[in-house]
Amino acid sequence: MDLYLIIFIIIGAAALAMAWLPTWLERFSFSYSILFVVVGLLLYLLPINLPEPDPLRENEIVVRLSEFCVIVTLMGTGIKINRRFSLKNWSVPFRLVSWTMLICIGAMVMMGWWVLGLSLASALLLGAAMAPTDPVLAADVQVGPPSDEVEDHARFSLTAEAGLNDGMAFPFTWLAVAVALQGTDPSNWLGEWLWYDLLYRIVVGVGVGYLMGRLLAYLVFRLPKKSHFPETHDGFVAISATLLVYGLTEMVHGYGFMAVFFTGLTIKNYEKNYDYHRELHDFTDQIERMVVVVILILFGGSLARGLLDSLTWQGAAVGIGLLLVVRPLAGMVALWGTKISFTEKWVISFFGIRGIGSIFYLSFGLEQAHFAEPDEIWAVAGFIILLSIVMHGVLATPAMEYMDRRLNTNKQA
Template sequence: MDSFSYDLWLVIVALAILAVAWLPSLLAEHPLSYPILFVAGGWLLYQLPFALPDPLPLSHPQLTTHLTELCVIVALTGTGLKIDRKFSWRGWRIPLRLIWLTMVVTIAVFAFFAWKWANWSLATALFLAASLAPTDPVLAGDVQVGDPNEGGEDTVRFALTAEAGLNDGMAFPFVYLAIALAHTTGLPAAELPHWVLVDLLYRVGVGVLGGWLSGRLLAYLIFELPQRISIKTTAYGFVALAVTLISYGLTELLHGYGFLAVFVAAITIRNHERTHEYHTYMHAFSDQIERLLVALLLLLFGGAIAKGLLHALTGEDAVLGVVLVFLIRPLLGWLTLWKTNARGLKRWIIASFGIRGIGSMFYIAYGLQQASFAEPARIWALTGWIIVLSVFVHGMSATPVMKRLDRRLAPASSPQT
């Protein structure tokens, strides 16, 4: 990159930072989300005759993996810290059902359609399904709960927030199963016991246990140590970053699911001292870092579209993406929420807002480095198409839909509505 391109990129990043600071407030009352503007801005930016970096993820697989990975784990920390509701099996039954039932059935149905109708191989169909099924913790901010101790944590916002925090880690076993399938010529019967014992039970268990233990240890350092050693308020944000990196790094070293560990650690810390000012400062810092990474990634994503990311998209894949966003997730979500306290409009909102985004980019980038899936350009094209659909459809509908929900809840509002 020459001096002019470098300086130009500095200006672009600076403008993106300013936009991250202003746009959420400016768009709060409008049916438009800031991710839409960043994707559109990235597309326009790469139409200009400047020597900008190649934005295509296939050109930079490792960089794509690590940037999206960092963005997701920072988002998971912020997501866990802002949930006011204390964990319990009964209180969390809706998000838990969205994980073990809605997401799993969505993976199965989408993989079947991709395999039988869109002519993907079984391994690739499962890989796509596992990567695209989770609700994204990064781009779902418009339908999530507010800041810590802000109040108004209704059923819909809580369910979508907790789901986004949990399912990025819980989708990993199915990504590993797809990788195992890609390494064989048929159904890997011999690999299934290893998948169940290691990729499913062990890695999930280590993710939960590692997150809980690191959360307990860090909660002691955060809430007990300052009684003996003074920590300045300005340093609280760095603690949030430490929580993210320690819980993720240690769990990954033990071959557990770091995404799951980060969220569990944040929930554990929040449960330790629920009303402490630390939570507000730590969440604010995590949110700022997350928005900066989102701005950069969405600009590059828009640029990738401008440079041909969707060129490999087939007609069948385009329809498949529409079916996932408008039919599979909403209908399966609505069906699997049967006999819960989410009824009527609440049930439809929870079912419909399975937002796809940065997490899906990570899984695709990671999986393509672990196995030789056929047609990687087509894989990225379908992934990009579904993310575009989700960013625009959910981004434009989130504000009016949530306003309508709030009007419905206003007469009898309560934290447990």
């Protein structure tokens, strides 16, 4: 039997199912992510010579596939946020990508170093990879497609956090790489890390994203009104812009993740053309779903092929502690003093979903330098991602419905 055609059939059937599954599974409070991980696990238990899903042996493929999925998602994330960007309007997301993320990274580094016995570089890499909230698998707790509705605090904050911290986690991934390459003496890498990896790359990422967003929005919305420049209503402009902006930003060594997100955000805020924004968002969403299907099946396959073989009870305890203790507490600390209801604070703090962004950062770090204990790092990360997919996938819908009921009750009171 032709393996090439079998792969076509699997991807085609899974992608076709995505046309109905998200809507159908809403009534069962069950995320499609769980289903495709199970599908991948079962497929790789069959006697079929499917492509190798081992993230260590196929690290470059993992990097590129997860990278593409994240940048496409970040463009759609920026386009669907309705709240105008400002320090005041975005104060809660800024708290989450600073205090919450730093606490999560610090806690994971300490647990990785002291509890798991990892080297400092490996603990840093694990902390950087596990800290950011995933923009890809968190659709159930994020804002919906572009509209003129005012988002609630929880959905807006989780969406904006996911858009921002996939870039903000990058400096700490580079920090882990620096420690792995140059040792633990800060004099070897601290100065360069501060001005280059932390400051320069972020500024360039935001700057290129904003400028390209303004330019693209001008070409799409304003120029056709002022001249004979043709209008476009094609959704693929979003993907084209994603690849263009990401490539340009990475060429000048900025953070492409941040650039893509700010491009989408700038386009959305340039002109309130909700119909075309919806077209752009929907196209990125469709591409994202196809890639997500492949990644989730491969992730399930990696579980079947022994991704968790190196997992110890200490590693499992660290993963459970991150999702059930560290992230919720770190979120509540960051939200202290904000004028948000306790229910919304709890939702924002609890739903720090880990997923494909974490897969990218981990595989990217392992591509840049040699880290001790790569099997154990992947085992702990894989367990955290699996637990997050299952736990958050089951609880997201009922939790958001409960929050909506509480908010409506409070409005009516």
